[in-house]
Amino acid sequence: MDQSNYSRSFSINEDDNAIKVLVATDNHLGFLERDPVRGQDSFKAFEEILKLAKDNQVDMILLGGDLFHENKPTRKTLYNTISLLRSYCMGPRQCNLQFLSDQTVNFSDSFSTVNYQDPYFNIEIPVFSIHGNHDDPSGFGSLATLDILAVSGYINYFGRSQQVDNIEVTPLLLQKGTTKLAVYGLGHIREERLHRALRDKQVKMMRPIETPDEWFNLMVLHQNRQAHAPTTYVPENFLEDFLHLIIWGHEHECLIDPVFNSEQKFDITQPGSSVATSLVEGEATPKHVGLLTIKGTNYELKKFRLRTIRPFIVDEIDLTSLDDFLYSKPKEIQNLLIDKVAYDDRFKIFNIRIFGDQFIDHVANPRDLLFFYRKKSSKGKRAV
Amino acid sequence: MDQSNYSRSFSINEDDNAIKVLVATDNHLGFLERDPVRGQDSFKAFEEILKLAKDNQVDMILLGGDLFHENKPTRKTLYNTISLLRSYCMGPRQCNLQFLSDQTVNFSDSFSTVNYQDPYFNIEIPVFSIHGNHDDPSGFGSLATLDILAVSGYINYFGRSQQVDNIEVTPLLLQKGTTKLAVYGLGHIREERLHRALRDKQVKMMRPIETPDEWFNLMVLHQNRQAHAPTTYVPENFLEDFLHLIIWGHEHECLIDPVFNSEQKFDITQPGSSVATSLVEGEATPKHVGLLTIKGTNYELKKFRLRTIRPFIVDEIDLTSLDDFLYSKPKEIQNLLIDKVAYDDRFKIFNIRIFGDQFIDHVANPRDLLFFYRKKSSKGKRAV
Ligand SMILES: [Mn+2]
Ligand SMILES: [Mn+2]
Ligand SMILES: [Mn+2]
Ligand SMILES: [Mn+2]
Numbered sequence: 117m118d119q120s121n122y123s124r125s126f127s128i129n130e131d132d133n134a135i136k137v138l139v140a141t142d143n144h145l146g147f148l149e150r151d152p153v154r155g156q157d158s159f160k161a162f163e164e165i166l167k168l169a170k171d172n173q174v175d176m177i178l179l180g181g182d183l184f185h186e187n188k189p190t191r192k193t194l195y196n197t198i199s200l201l202r203s204y205c206m207g208p209r210q211c212n213l214q215f216l217s218d219q220t221v222n223f224s225d226s227f228s229t230v231n232y233q234d235p236y237f238n239i240e241i242p243v244f245s246i247h248g249n250h251d252d253p254s255g256f257g258s259l260a261t262l263d264i265l266a267v268s269g270y271i272n273y274f275g276r277s278q279q280v281d282n283i284e285v286t287p288l289l290l291q292k293g294t295t296k297l298a299v300y301g302l303g304h305i306r307e308e309r310l311h312r313a314l315r316d317k318q319v320k321m322m323r324p325i326e327t328p329d330e331w332f333n334l335m336v337l338h339q340n341r342q343a344h345a346p347t348t349y350v351p352e353n354f355l356e357d358f359l360h361l362i363i364w365g366h367e368h369e370c371l372i373d374p375v376f377n378s379e380q381k382f383d384i385t386q387p388g389s390s391v392a393t394s395l396v397e398g399e400a401t402p403k404h405v406g407l408l409t410i411k412g413t414n415y416e417l418k419k420f421r422l423r424t425i426r427p428f429i430v431d432e433i434d435l436t437s438l439d440d441f442l443y444s445k446p447k448e449i450q451n452l453l454i455d456k457v458a459y460d461d462r463f464k465i466f467n468i469r470i471f472g473d474q475f476i477d478h479v480a481n482p483r484d485l486l487f488f489y490r491k492k493s494s495k496g497k498r499a500v
Numbered sequence: 501m502d503q504s505n506y507s508r509s510f511s512i513n514e515d516d517n518a519i520k521v522l523v524a525t526d527n528h529l530g531f532l533e534r535d536p537v538r539g540q541d542s543f544k545a546f547e548e549i550l551k552l553a554k555d556n557q558v559d560m561i562l563l564g565g566d567l568f569h570e571n572k573p574t575r576k577t578l579y580n581t582i583s584l585l586r587s588y589c590m591g592p593r594q595c596n597l598q599f600l601s602d603q604t605v606n607f608s609d610s611f612s613t614v615n616y617q618d619p620y621f622n623i624e625i626p627v628f629s630i631h632g633n634h635d636d637p638s639g640f641g642s643l644a645t646l647d648i649l650a651v652s653g654y655i656n657y658f659g660r661s662q663q664v665d666n667i668e669v670t671p672l673l674l675q676k677g678t679t680k681l682a683v684y685g686l687g688h689i690r691e692e693r694l695h696r697a698l699r700d701k702q703v704k705m706m707r708p709i710e711t712p713d714e715w716f717n718l719m720v721l722h723q724n725r726q727a728h729a730p731t732t733y734v735p736e737n738f739l740e741d742f743l744h745l746i747i748w749g750h751e752h753e754c755l756i757d758p759v760f761n762s763e764q765k766f767d768i769t770q771p772g773s774s775v776a777t778s779l780v781e782g783e784a785t786p787k788h789v790g791l792l793t794i795k796g797t798n799y800e801l802k803k804f805r806l807r808t809i810r811p812f813i814v815d816e817i818d819l820t821s822l823d824d825f826l827y828s829k830p831k832e833i834q835n836l837l838i839d840k841v842a843y844d845d846r847f848k849i850f851n852i853r854i855f856g857d858q859f860i861d862h863v864a865n866p867r868d869l870l871f872f873y874r875k876k877s878s879k880g881k882r883a884v
Contacts, residue, residue: 150640191572191648192641198651199610206620226583236590236622256534257576264575267582268652 180365659685
């Protein structure tokens with residue numbers, strides 16, 4: 117089953133009071149772009165996402181950061197990205213979202229306007245994005261590549277904190293029919309600093325004054341969710357309990373089915389990256405994006421499995437049987453990524469390059485096909 | 501006189517059969533952008549040019565290359581440039597130029613369309629540009645920064661030769677009322693190679709088949725006009741004699757009044773750069789851009805002196821009287837550029853930095869204020 121539904125015990129029909137949002141994150145455009153086999157992977161996945169948005173006539177696309185893999189993407193990556201956004205986001209259809217918050221506060225570009233309201237642009241599907249750690253503002257003028265896309269009119273870049281210590285998160289306030297959506301964006305901030313700020317209650321989440329309870333409160337952030345170290349992640353219970361749903365960017369493993377946090381009473385969805393940037397198990401699980409439909413203060417999240425993703429198999433194989441394993445794969449997954457091969461003393465002297473070249477037509481990553489570890493007698497295995 | 505008219509013995513009235521083109525070149529956007537005093541100079545001049553285009557309701561802007569000073573401009577420069585183009589070139593007015601040539605041949609971007617005909621963009625003033633040697637295609641994917649602006653819809657980048665040896669120049673064919681305009685663009689090509697190609701008749705200028713004599717033939721190129729060496733420039737008589745007017749980019753000195761070449765029977769205008777990128781005499785002459793009006797096969801070129809240009813004085817001053825000279829300048833040209841100061845043996849030991857700091861509020865270039873040469877007895881002077 118490629119499509120499945122997560123629903124918080126209700127169902128939503130297509131109507132004028134529902135806001136439809138295509139949710140994705142960590143597209144890492146330009147990842148490995150010089151690789152002759154994998155160079156287009158990030159763009160193909162992003163195009164599939166844009167196509168899903170268009171086919172499903174969503175009201176907006178919401179991205180969770182790391183749109184670009186490099187802080188300074190090449191001209192080719194920037195070119196491809198703008199080309200895709202221009203192809204899919206512009207069109208004759210109108211975007212029916214009312215924009216209620218102060219755009220000069222939400223957006224820092226010099227036009228201070230949401231792109232679909234610019235009279236000289238016909239934006240059919242507005243893209244809203246925060247920055248990640250890969251594409252954060254930096255350098256002369258302290259701009260992000262997202263600023264270039266914003267000033268060009270192709271995305272709406274939000275969630276950049278103006279102050280270092282007192283962080284104010286001012287939501288985008290959107291309305292369609294009776295549904296009111298507040299989107300709280302928090303672009304990547306250095307982990308320790310945000311941890312401290314949240315702990316010390318120095319992150320102000322600005323709520324609408326009028327009828328605060330009528331809003332669906334959606335947050336998107338780009339931070340560690342895994343506790344690699346005590347202060348380098350965001351504990352879920354540091355986030356405000358008035359939120360309904362949190363879209364967690366930065367973590368690349370697709371855990372898109374919303375998980376209820378019983379303490380804070382909100383759900384968290386972690387869409388994961390749309391391209392595997394490291395050959396680890398978390399990236400080998402199927403990749404999805406979400407179609408979020410919000411009606412009143414309820415929501416439904418339908419997930420779509422991305423079909424352009426290159427198959428990636430992590431398996432433990434004895435080197436003596438690797439040939440059989442590779443050649444047994446059906447033709448259609450010839451260009452798979454593969455990882456982890458066991459070896460023992462018989463293969464001590466071993467040239468990875470020569471080895472990989474044998475499989476050049478069968479795998480997409482002949483150069484980093486193997487992750488070696490030494491088989492221990494029987495007590496277990498340890499990575500080298 | 502800031503505005504003056506050059507006219508080829510006729511006059512043109514405002515009408516529906518005339519094509520109006522704002523002509524400029526070598527804007528070198530981003531030049532010295534980190535300089536606290538001069539950092540905005542290139543952008544101010546470019547904005548003045550765009551404003552002139554808008555105020556005069558031109559049909560198009562034609563740029564002669566080196567729009568950017570750096571091959572890879574900073575994000576800030578790219579941001580400022582797009583911001584200016586968006587502010588001045590988009591608008592409610594329609595561009596009334598008929599576009600008759602094959603756009604897929606004229607433009608190499610993936611949309612292959614002139615920007616003012618894109619149904620999702622409201623371009624009021626289309627910008628057409630060739631590349632110069634500062635902003636030529638290069639790097640991974642062999643793209644120019646102009647390609648980014650093209651795929652974004654902000655300029656129409658043309659004049660890039662697809663082949664190295666057989667250069668074909670396919671004109672933009674534009675029509676308004678009874679006036680037909682063919683624009684031949686030739687982006688910068690390495691000097692020796694173009695010299696050889698022109699000499700060997702390997703540059704094909706494609707003329708419209710039907711009624712070739714009804715077209716006004718305009719060429720824009722970006723090459724050396726000065727013969728610094730025998731084969732590193734384009735001799736004027738290497739260019740086709742069916743041309744009516746040539747806009748010569750790359751040379752920074754403003755020699756905008758058209759000069760008749762009696763051998764080839766065409767005129768040449770050299771607008772010069774809109775920012776002084778080197779402190780030499782050629783850059784100290786007043787900077788202008790041109791308002792070219794074409795009607796039938798006649799034209800008129802009205803020049804506008806740019807008012808945002810920082811005053812630049814090249815003078816020879818004895819070091820003993822420099823103070824008097826600087827402080828005698830009127831307040832309004834306090835931020836002038838200044839060059840060439842004579843010194844003699846009394847000033848042998850001399851710290852330029854300390855010297856310049858005295859005039860930090862009076863000149864824009866305190867750090868490179870002086871170009872030293874030694875006064876020779878009376879026989880004449882020689883630069884050091
Ligand atoms: Mn990421
Ligand atoms: Mn990240
Ligand atoms: Mn130049
Ligand atoms: Mn040049």
